[in-house]
Amino acid sequence: MKLGSRKTMWVAALSAAMLTAAACGSGDGGEGGGGGGDGGKVSITFAYWGSDARQKLTDQAIQKFEEKNPTIDVEGDFSNWDSYYEKLATKVAANDAPDVLSIEIRGLSEYAGRGALMDLAGKLPTADLDQQVLSSGQIDGKQYAIPTGVNAFSMVANPAALEKAKKELPEDTSWTWDQWAALAQEISATGSATGAEYNFNPAWLQIYAAQRGEKFYDGTKIGMSVDTLKSWWGIHQKLIETKGSPDAAKSAEIGATGPEQSLLGTNEGALGMWWSNQLNALSKSSGQEMTLLRMPKLEGATTSGMFLQPAMFYAASAKTEQADAAGKFIDFLVNDPDAAGILLSDRGLPTNSKVLAAVKDKLPPADQKTLAFIDEVKSELSPIEAPPKGALEMEDILKRASEEVVFGRATPDAAAAKFLEEANAAIAG
Amino acid sequence: MSESISVTPERPPAAPREAARPPGRRRRTTYANVHRRREARTAYVFLAPWFVGLFLITVGPILASLYLSFTDYSLLEEAQWVGWDNYSKLFFEDTRFIQSLKVTTIYVVVSVPMQLAFALALALALDRGLRGLSFYRSIYYLPSLLGGSVAIAILWRKIFGTDGLVNAVLAIFDIEGPGWVSDPDTALGTLILLHVWTFGAPMVIFLAGLRQIPQSYYEAAAVDGATKLRQFRSITLPLLTPIIFFNLVLEVIKSFQSFTQSFIVSGGSGGPVDSTLFYTLYLYLKGFKSYEMGYAAAMAWVLLLLIAGLTGVNFLASKYWVFYGDTK
Numbered sequence: 131m132k133l134g135s136r137k138t139m140w141v142a143a144l145s146a147a148m149l150t151a152a153a154c155g156s157g158d159g160g161e162g163g164g165g166g167g168d169g170g171k172v173s174i175t176f177a178y179w180g181s182d183a184r185q186k187l188t189d190q191a192i193q194k195f196e197e198k199n200p201t202i203d204v205e206g207d208f209s210n211w212d213s214y215y216e217k218l219a220t221k222v223a224a225n226d227a228p229d230v231l232s233i234e235i236r237g238l239s240e241y242a243g244r245g246a247l248m249d250l251a252g253k254l255p256t257a258d259l260d261q262q263v264l265s266s267g268q269i270d271g272k273q274y275a276i277p278t279g280v281n282a283f284s285m286v287a288n289p290a291a292l293e294k295a296k297k298e299l300p301e302d303t304s305w306t307w308d309q310w311a312a313l314a315q316e317i318s319a320t321g322s323a324t325g326a327e328y329n330f331n332p333a334w335l336q337i338y339a340a341q342r343g344e345k346f347y348d349g350t351k352i353g354m355s356v357d358t359l360k361s362w363w364g365i366h367q368k369l370i371e372t373k374g375s376p377d378a379a380k381s382a383e384i385g386a387t388g389p390e391q392s393l394l395g396t397n398e399g400a401l402g403m404w405w406s407n408q409l410n411a412l413s414k415s416s417g418q419e420m421t422l423l424r425m426p427k428l429e430g431a432t433t434s435g436m437f438l439q440p441a442m443f444y445a446a447s448a449k450t451e452q453a454d455a456a457g458k459f460i461d462f463l464v465n466d467p468d469a470a471g472i473l474l475s476d477r478g479l480p481t482n483s484k485v486l487a488a489v490k491d492k493l494p495p496a497d498q499k500t501l502a503f504i505d506e507v508k509s510e511l512s513p514i515e516a517p518p519k520g521a522l523e524m525e526d527i528l529k530r531a532s533e534e535v536v537f538g539r540a541t542p543d544a545a546a547a548k549f550l551e552e553a554n555a556a557i558a559g
Numbered sequence: 560m561s562e563s564i565s566v567t568p569e570r571p572p573a574a575p576r577e578a579a580r581p582p583g584r585r586r587r588t589t590y591a592n593v594h595r596r597r598e599a600r601t602a603y604v605f606l607a608p609w610f611v612g613l614f615l616i617t618v619g620p621i622l623a624s625l626y627l628s629f630t631d632y633s634l635l636e637e638a639q640w641v642g643w644d645n646y647s648k649l650f651f652e653d654t655r656f657i658q659s660l661k662v663t664t665i666y667v668v669v670s671v672p673m674q675l676a677f678a679l680a681l682a683l684a685l686d687r688g689l690r691g692l693s694f695y696r697s698i699y700y701l702p703s704l705l706g707g708s709v710a711i712a713i714l715w716r717k718i719f720g721t722d723g724l725v726n727a728v729l730a731i732f733d734i735e736g737p738g739w740v741s742d743p744d745t746a747l748g749t750l751i752l753l754h755v756w757t758f759g760a761p762m763v764i765f766l767a768g769l770r771q772i773p774q775s776y777y778e779a780a781a782v783d784g785a786t787k788l789r790q791f792r793s794i795t796l797p798l799l800t801p802i803i804f805f806n807l808v809l810e811v812i813k814s815f816q817s818f819t820q821s822f823i824v825s826g827g828s829g830g831p832v833d834s835t836l837f838y839t840l841y842l843y844l845k846g847f848k849s850y851e852m853g854y855a856a857a858m859a860w861v862l863l864l865l866i867a868g869l870t871g872v873n874f875l876a877s878k879y880w881v882f883y884g885d886t887k
Contacts (some may be wrong), residue, residue, distance in 0.1 A: 215847065215848075223635065244635040382831050383740070529828065530828075533831050
């Protein structure tokens with residue numbers, strides 16, 4: 131290797147520099163979506179994300195479907211959560227979109243609004259599904275997606291940790307944010323557990339804003355005031371100050387992980403906020419029997435602000451050539467007790483009342499608890515609608531602004547102004 | 560070429576229009592041309608698969624990304640021409656873009672010299688005929704192979720976490736360390752450290768460069784009574800400048816394109832508070848999270864021009880400090 135020549139270096143430098151530009155181009159082309167039929171058999175692809183456990187369950191469900199529908203061949207296209215949307219977007223761009231796909235509520239407007247999804251109205255029966263939840267899959271009156279099951283963002287408590295700190299399980303129908311923060315501080319002070327872990331989940335802010343009579347999204351604008359954001363961050367700052375929760379850096383670290391590594395999951399904390407379908411994971415990893423509580427309220431609030439949210443949706447590509455088969459497959463997944471018997475609550479608790487009744491006894495204890503909890507609070511819940519396009523970014527934007535506040539990088543006023551500007555820009559586009 | 564001379568007599572007579580040239584040389588040239596052309600054809604056939612790759616996977620996408628950078632391409636919809644909009648938005652409206660430039664520049668300016676100095680120091684230490692040199696060389700090279708990997712980035716998170724190894728060591732001295740990767744003041748520092756740690760590749764190149772310096776220079780200097788330090792300053796360093804330059808150019812380019820470390824350590828967000836928002840990470844977020852692929856393509860081209868410009872400056876500056884033994 132002779133490196134002492136100017137020309138060699140130019141070549142090396144040039145080729146190294148070109149790589150980024152190349153990585154950004156897009157190879158277009160590809161055939162139409164869906165597979166052709168061999169001997170009257172059609173094949174469809176189904177894209178979804180999740181854990182290995184979900185992959186196994188889904189494979190079983192697909193097998194069952196193929197048994198019942200011998201003329202349809204379903205090919206599962208599994209990826210992990212981190213790369214799911216990248217893969218999906220790339221496939222849509224390459225005209226190679228999966229016929230049936232999974233999507234969460236934040237991505238729904240993005241894909242439906244950009245014409246990537248098919249209107250599923252009339253493609254499958256939906257009469258037995260929870261109509262209110264079903265409506266969250268509608269945009270501009272079109273049923274672009276069918277909810278797989280439901281969740282509620284709620285307070286998870288570890289009764290054993292509370293008991294150790296000599297505290298009683300709070301009365302959740304009337305408790306306030308102040309009481310919750312005070313309880314967290316007292317638990318931390320005993321040294322037996324960390325009182326609470328906070329997060330910057332938009333779901334929490336949405337609940338909090340609703341209690342103040344404001345909407346997170348008001349059409350394609352942010353409906354929250356600067357005061358609401360400031361007062362919400364005030365809760366975080368108070369928790370850090372009183373040591374009711376870990377400091378900002380530690381919290382940021384925990385926040386970057388999943389339920390298994392959270393304070394509740396590692397049995398180090400007493401209270402935390404999670405989606406109700408995570409109760410199972412939290413219980414399993416901590417070995418504790420967790421319980422679900424209503425979210426605390428603002429004093430004088432007229433609504434709990436809590437809402438049922440579809441865990442995810444099934445949707446079909448607008449360009450699929452196998453619309454009927456796609457509809458049949460989604461129908462099977464949401465309406466057939468055989469499918470629910472396999473999938474159980476993996477994609478949230480089923481919203482088809484008949485299906486739910488059929489599989490209720492098969493659910494693991496934590497899920498039965500969730501079911502009972504959701505039944506109990508159902509009458510207090512607010513309806514949910516799909517957030518506007520750009521909502522996929524909201525979690526990051528909120529996290530960024532919030533971290534500036536808790537790390538003392540910006541005043542709450544400045545951070546709130548920045549959040550509103552960035553958030554509005556993201557959903558306006 | 561020597562064989563072409565022996566077969567020259569078999570060549571047919573030259574065409575009249577070429578008669579003006581000296582006969583012997585012309586004939587040989589003609590044959591050599593044919594021969595060369597035939598060789599070239601064979602070469603191109605063998606190169607064909609590479610060319611296909613070059614045009615389909617490299618040149619094609621590069622040109623496509625240039626086109627896309629002038630559109631509002633979202634991945635999901637057809638691209639619409641928007642002219643210079645993406646570029647003007649980048650420079651005049653996007654504060655996160657400026658932040659990402661700032662973060663990346665700090666990263667490059669701090670970590671590259673540190674890494675090269677470290678690599679050179681180790682190369683010098685290893686070059687003194689240690690026993691088991693190849694073993695050490697492999698050991699020190701290892702981080703370079705691993706440094707850009709996901710596993711190491713995760714390991715880094717653990718080492719520099721609130722309850723990580725570093726803080727456990729500090730705790731022995733009664734110092735309560737911060738959460739290094741999750742504190743905006745120190746997060747970038749940990750990534751710079753990670754980069755310095757991957758000194759293996761430049762180190763191996765330095766070692767090769769050290770071997771190219773004739774031993775006789777040192778012997779002559781020693782006879783003249785030059786100290787080790789003096790020998791390093793007057794022999795090693797000047798003769799090594801082309802190697803230093805080579806490493807510098809490559810590492811600057813590579814560092815500007817760093818992605819994995821920040822992606823994994825910050826959980827894909829560039830956080831906390833954008834303190835580790837590398838240029839390429841922001842590009843990725845724009846392209847795949849915000850579905851602004853046209854904008855991301857514009858960013859890629861700005862980065863390409865930026866790196867090209869910096870490399871040009873580097874080459875111009877090299878005239879003043881790089882010593883090429885064969886040209887001066």
